[in-house]
Each structure stands twice: as C-alpha cells, then as structure tokens.
Amino acid sequence: MDESVDRNQDALPADGDQPGESRREFLKKAAVVGLSLPAAGALVSSASARPSMLIRDRARSRYEGVTLQFAKAPFGTDEKDVIAKLLKPFTAKTGIKVQHTVVPWNTEGASYATNYAGPHPYDVSYQTSTDLTGLGTKGVLEVLNNSKWLYSPAYKGTAAKFIPNTIKKSIYQGKLYGLPCIIGGTVMFYNKDLLDKAGVTKIPTNTTELAAAAQKVSSAPNVWGFQVPMTDKDFTWYFHYHAIHNLGGDIISKMRATQVSVDLILKDKVQPPVGQYDREAGVALFKGGRIAFLHDEPLRLTVFRSEGLPFKWDFVNPVGAPNGKRTIFSTTGHWVMASKSANKAAAWELVKFLSSPAFANEFGAHYGWAPVRSDVNTAKGDAQVARVNKYVLKGWDGLPTGPKMAQLTSVYGQAIEAAATGSKSVADAMAKAQADGTRILKS
C-alpha cells in the first residue's frame, strides 16, 4: 500500500545473505570463544583455541600500531563520547586506533581547507554534499566508486545495500568522493498544548493549512505560530529546497515557494520577523513553549527528550504544497578518505565500519537520522525514530552534488533572506539569485 512500508521492511536486517559477512561473524564468535577459553581450561581446548587466535592475530597484525586521524563537525555536544563508545569493538577487532577531532561547524571550512592542504590530513572525515565535491574536485579526497574500494570483490555485496539514489546524487562527473552515511531530512515539531489551547485539532499537511493553523495560535500573546530558519547564516536554503521540489523545481516554483515562506512572516505575521530570533533562539523559544510549529532537523529529538520539555510535543513530516507533492528533498552526509592518507587500507576499514549496522544503527538512533542502507536500522523499536525514517525513505530525493554547491546554496539563501526581510521583492531577489548563480557556474 505504502512504498515506505515496503522499504522499511527491507530495512530490517537481512541476515546471512552475504557469505563473506557471515563468515566474518563466525570468526568473530570463534575469537570470542577462543579468548574466554584459556581462562576456563587451557588444557582441554588449547587445540581448538589456537586456530581462531591465529586468524584474529593476522587480522590485527596488519593494522597493529596504526592510528587514524578522524574529524567531524558534531551533531551534538556528546558526539565524541558516543563515537568513542561505538568504535571500541572496531579497535579491538582490527587494532586500528582512532584519534577523533571535533571540528566546530562554524569554522569547518577553514579547518578542512587548511588541513587537507597539509601533508598529513585527516585520514577519515565527515563531509556534507555541499562541501564534498568542492574538496573532491581539488583532488584531496579519494575517489571511492571503483574496484579498489566500493566495488571491490569483498565489498560488492554490501555496496548493493546502499539506497541507489544516495549514491547517484553524490556522484559528480562519474566520481564519488564519499560514502553516503546520512540523509538530510527535516521535520516539523509541534507543541501539542499550544495547539489544543488554540483549538487546532488537525495537524496541517500543506502550506495553506499550516498558515491557517499558525494564525489561530498566533492570536495568543507572546506566542508564534511557526518558526523556520530564514537567514543564510542558518542555512535557510536547507529548509526550503523541498518546497521548490514540491512545486516543480524550476524558477517559477522557486518564486512561488519563496513567496509562501515570505508571506508567513510579512503578510500573515505568524512567524517572528527575520533576525528577531535566529535558528538557535527559535529552538529555545520552542523549548520555552512559545512556538506552535518548529521546522528543524530530527537531531533535536535527542535534546528535547533528554531535557524533558515542560509540555506535550510530537513531530510530523514537513508540510507539502497545496494540492501538490509532499517530499523531503535534501543533501547527504558522507564519510570520506583523504587521498594523501598514509593508511588508506586502514582508513577504508574505518569507513566500512562507520557505514555498517554495528555503528550506524546506534549512531543514527542517537541523533534521529534515517539510514542510507537497507541493512541499517536506526529505529531500534523507537516509534518516533521509526516514523522519521519512514518519512525520509518515503519522500527523500537528493540535491545533486557539485563543486560550486556551497556558493550556489548561499546565493539562494541570500535571496530568501532578502525577500523575507522585505529588502527586495521575491521576483527581484530571485532574479538576482538567478543572475549570480549563472555567473558562478560560468566562472
């Protein structure tokens, strides 16, 4: 009935269809047994323990003493601890030590631009599709879609488990510079208490309904109906691309989608004026019970839960276009390897592990991310995360990557900001964006 249900069923761990993997599973078990036996009775089972220990030693000795440099801009303040915990079995199994650097988001560009210029860059790092190809086309990232890595005989079976679209949208001119690990989806949180008080019973499904519901809530003092980041500094383009996509994806739908967003602020006045609250202030406002609908990323889930918000809340898929599509259209996150890395084989082991269920299940579950592989399940029986996954897998389409992505998305972000602050009409702002975009693509 629903495509996503099918896909979700696919997403359940499909056990044992890979001979290679199951053999490794077996060896792992054997190794554990082998480790525990000497204590129990070395005399009795020394013969059975030895072969498995040998195999284990060979796997280890290949990477013994290797320390990989790993860098990532964090999804949360606890991320370093979360990753350290999840990497323990990896280090135990392979002997590869991982040194993790937290790169702050707001200085990410400078950190990576300099680091990759040096002789010993981070062996493995996390790059969004906006930066991926910019770095990749400069030659600092290893190309992965070849028989050495992704399509190597040993990995071919696993490679087939990636949602094909995520790989396809991350390829630029035939080259894939990173292994997709995260689908960028957004959700709309809502404050149930506020909606009840305002008499809103039906959760809106499209922009028209959203405006009406938000208006009902906004009539109360000091409360706003809706909040979404509207400035380039807060990556407003990231929260608006799906709206264009829903309307058709051309310049006319760009204008129409932007007009809808601008009207919520300037005409309907259900959203605070641009600049009054930035993205973080908007989230804090929601936490304080003063926003009915908050459009943000699912990773807020962990925070909202752990802080225990003082009201009833839930979330839904972002609203669609009136009489139109309701999709999620966004970017991907990737694990990348440095082309200058001195330990590429070990780095590939790490990338593989980061993509595997052993890491991605727990990691995705912690930050509310949807999986990009059919054998990864980030819901773990959590109904809310299961719903995020369902939404994302059902409606996701990818923004194609390219070397000028960061600049182009910024141009679009500036246009939204210009229109939403009232500095320019929607038509003028989009015309300028179109001109700037063309100029950037030509250069």
Next chain:
Amino acid sequence: MMSTVSAEKAWDELTLSEAEYRRAGARYRQRRSLRAYLFLLPYFIPFIAFLLVPALWSIWLSFNRGGILDPAKYVGLENWRSIASDTELTGAIQNTAVYAVEAILLVFTLAIVLALLLNRYRKGSNIFKLALYVPLLAPAVLVGLIWQFLTNFDFGFINLALDAMGFDRLNILGSGRLALLTIVLAEVWRGLGFWTLYFLASLQNVPEELLDAARVDGARGVQRFRRVTIPLLRPMLLFAVVIAIIANFQVFDTVYVLTQGGPYESTSTMVWFIWKRLFQFQETGQGYAAAVVLLAIILALTAISFRVLGARRKRRA
C-alpha cells in the same frame, strides 16, 4: 727635547692620513651596520618567514586559480574580473567604510572625553581604568554571546530599556542599519578601554606649564584644549588614526560571531567577504584578490592621514 720629539712622533702615528681615515670610517660603519643587523636578525627571521613570505604568496595567488588544496594555475586577471562584477564586494566596501567612520568617530570622542575626565579627576581613577579595560580581555566568541544576549528581543537589555521607557521593542539584528550599528557598538565597547588609556597617557605627556601659561593668558577650558592640547597631541592623534583605520577596516570577529554578514549582506564587511571566498566557497583566488583591494584601500587612507595630520604638524613646527 727628546720628549717633544717622541710626542710629535706619537702624534703623527695617531693622526691618520685622509685615505686611512676614510678606510677606518668605512670599517667602523661596516662594523656598526653589522652590529645593527645582528640586533635585527632575531626579529627578521620569523618576520620574513611568517609575515612577508605568506603575504607575497597571497598576492601571487590572487592571479591564480587554486594553489592551496590543489596546484596553482595562472589565470591572469580572471579573479579580479570576478570580484569586480560581484555586487557583494561593492556592498562590503561600503559597509566597511560606514562602519569604520562610525566606530572611529564614536570611540575617539568617548575615549578623549573619558581621558580628559580621568586626567582632571585622578582620585580613585584606577578603578575606572580597570573597569574600562575588562571588555578587551574577552575572546571574540564571548563578545558575540554577550551582544546576542544584549540585543535579544525578549530579555536583551536594550529592548528591556526601550520597553521601560514606553517605546516599541526593536528587532535589532533583523534590521540592516541597526545590525551594523550593533557591530559598531560592540567594537566600541571592546576598544574603549584601550583608547581611553592611550589618550590618557598622551594627555599626561602634555607639559603642565604650557597649560598653566594658557590659563594665565585667560584661555578657557575649551580653548585651552583646542589651542594647546590638541596641537601637542597631533602626533599621537596621527598614530591613533592610522592604527584605528588599519584595525577597523579589518573588522571581522564581531561580524563573524554576531551576524555572519546578515541580514541580507548589510553587515558583510571586507574581511568577511574574503573569509567566505577563502574558506566557504574554495575560491581562494577571489579571496586573495579582495585582500589586495583591502590592502590598497588601507594604504591609501593611511597616506591621506599622514598628509592631513602630519603636514600641519610640520607647518606649526
């Protein structure tokens, strides 16, 4: 007799012929220069390595594509043409100029007034000097946080004050003009202590006798300040203006932590423009070209300051 002869001889030996004298002079100058260079060496090794070379390298890269992550490729004036047609750059130059004029005028006016007060009322002035200096100790991240809180719509001090006085609250960081003004105020807040102490030190170098003489001649406070103090302070003012121009045309920290150029590029300054090209868009050539433009602007303004403030000093002297 003998002693006279030997004395003359000794004198002859001591006296150098003209050629000998010149040679000795050259030797002395050579040794003197060598010694001077030895004094300079410890500074100039890191100076050449860590300032001069990177600076020249940057200028060279403005004529290239890439050069940091990938090998540089000479493209002539392409980067220059790109930034020339970029409307954000013209906006950034304008914003920087408006910002710098406002910030320098405001901070100098306040600092001179406070320095005059501190100079006249010295009892307990240490407390004020210390207090004024504290903002200078705050890292930029912190300045951003503080001003975000100060300008907050709900609980920010500015809006609470407006509310208490019966005015409407302002969407401070949402209005281009006010956002730029916030950058000005944040930088003035940060720099006021430095400039106050600077002008105070300068004032205390003005000889009291001159002021007393002026007082006896019947010059009133304002006149004394204008006719005696200011001319004497002119060299210090020149230094202050030059330093302030250099520092303020490079304004970046507060923009970075507070507004990131927004709303709609109204606080986009030159270094912010450069930063984005270098580190967000990977357009290093354009970034370095804009940096050279900034360098040229600062050089021109410095030259003008010297002409305006320096020349008059000579005439008076």
Next chain:
Amino acid sequence: MAVQAGGVAESDVLSQHAQEYASAARRHRAFGITKGLAAYATLSIFALIAIVPFLYLLSPSFRKSYELFSYPPKWIPSSLYTGNFGTILHQTSYPRWALNTLIFATSVTVITLIIDTLAGYAFARLRFPGRGVLFGLVLGTLMIPTAVLIAPLYIMISRLPGWTHSGINTYPGMILPMVCSPLGVFMMRQFISTLPEALVEAARLDGGSEWLIFRKIVLPLMKPAIVVLGIFTFMAQWVNFLWPLIITTTNDMKTLTVGVSSLQGQFVTNWGVISAAAVMTMAPVIVIFLMFQRWFVQASMAGALKQ
C-alpha cells in the same frame, strides 16, 4: 560729595567686594563640586557599561537552556543549576586547554618581547643602510588581515623544511608564527627614541659595546614599555582563536578559545553550557589581570606610548 561718599563708604565697598568674592568662590566651589559629581557619574556609567554585560553570562550559566526563553523573562534562576559547569569539567579537557593556553600565550609573549626590543633598539638608536625601508616594510605588514595569512602559514608549518615532523599539534608550530608583531617593534622603537640620547652616547664614548649598552643602560629603562607590550601580547594571544584552531587537531593541544568553541555544535547550541564555558574562560584572565593591575595601570601611565 563723591569724596565724602567715598570716604564714608570705602570699608563698605570693601566688605561688599569681599562678600561678592566669597560668594563667587562658593559658587565656584559648588560649581566645581557639581562638575566633579557629573564627571564621576559619567565615569561610573561607562565603567558599568563595560562590566555589566558580563553579568548577562552568569544567569544563563546557572540555568537549564529551556528556561532562557520563558516568558516573562526571569533573571534569577528558580534553582541554582550547576550541571553546565559539571558538563565542562567532566566532558572536556578544560585543565589541559587552560595549560596549553598558558604555555602558548606566555611563550609568544616572551619571544616577542626579546626580539621586538632588540629590533626596536636597532631602529631607534643604530645607523645602518636600509633602515627606513625595513621599518616601512614592518609597518606595511600591519595592514594585512590575519585571515589572509592563515592558509599559507598552515602549509608552511605543516611541512617546514628541516623538521622531521610537521609543526601541526606542536607547541613550536603554534608559537613561532605568532611572534613577529609589527606593532610591538613600532612601540619599542618609539619608546627607545624618547630615552635621552646622551646616556647612550656617553656609554659609547666610554667604550661600551652596543650589546653592553643595550643590556646595562637601555633595557633597565624600558621596563614600563616591556610590561605594556607584554600584557598586550599576552592578552592578544589569550583570545587568539583562528590560528590555534587551524594548527591543532588533537584535543590535547587545543587552547581554551578553541576548546570552548568546539562545544558549540552549530546544530545544537546549549547556551547554558557555553555561558558556563565563557565564565570559566574569563575567570583566569580576570585573575591574571587583577594580579598585574597595578603594574598595568602604572605602566601605561608611565607613557609607554610616548611619541
């Protein structure tokens, strides 16, 4: 009649004058007091403007982040929440970051003081060809924004010839590129120029070597300038963010400013934690500042910036 009147009224006139004078003096004094009050009021207002904003950080650092935007705003937390400070102490390497900052800022300061004083002396008191050009060059580099130098500097440090390891994540790699401050040389030159030339000349006539003159005569006189430049350099490096951020990749080499900013995930900003971190970053600086305050104020008053 006039004489008569004059004779009679002379003392009256005098006393009248005296009275007028006294009241004028009173008025003048009163005016003076008013002026003084106004002056101190002005100074107090600006002192408060400088200090009070820091208090804005204290309140959030003791609250949970969702309490921040409750309406109406509350300034006094309902209960003192110390979890933010706990987070920093337990989840970060705060003591190590503080130590790194101290090592970094102190080393840069010491080296800067040595080389700037030597160079300043040469520019102020020694004659040699190329003096003007070199000094102009030093001043010219003042005009280059730091952001521009970052990438070339990183490349140089990461593969410095002759170094077996790259300079990344090392103290020398962090410290050395920050030591040449054009402003420092300028300050030192200006200050040395104000010292009486006769002292140096006399020592030269007595046959003292330049090094001896510098060490025994010039250096002792430069104490105030050294203190001021030292404090400026130390504070500038204490708050330095960009360079330590770029040149350190391991947690153990981070400085305070870098460490604190790494707490600020762009996606999840926890204002409570960041405010607490800010408070903890400011605290040591304020302590150092207060420890040296007497020196500092005296030094800057001693006319270190004399022209």
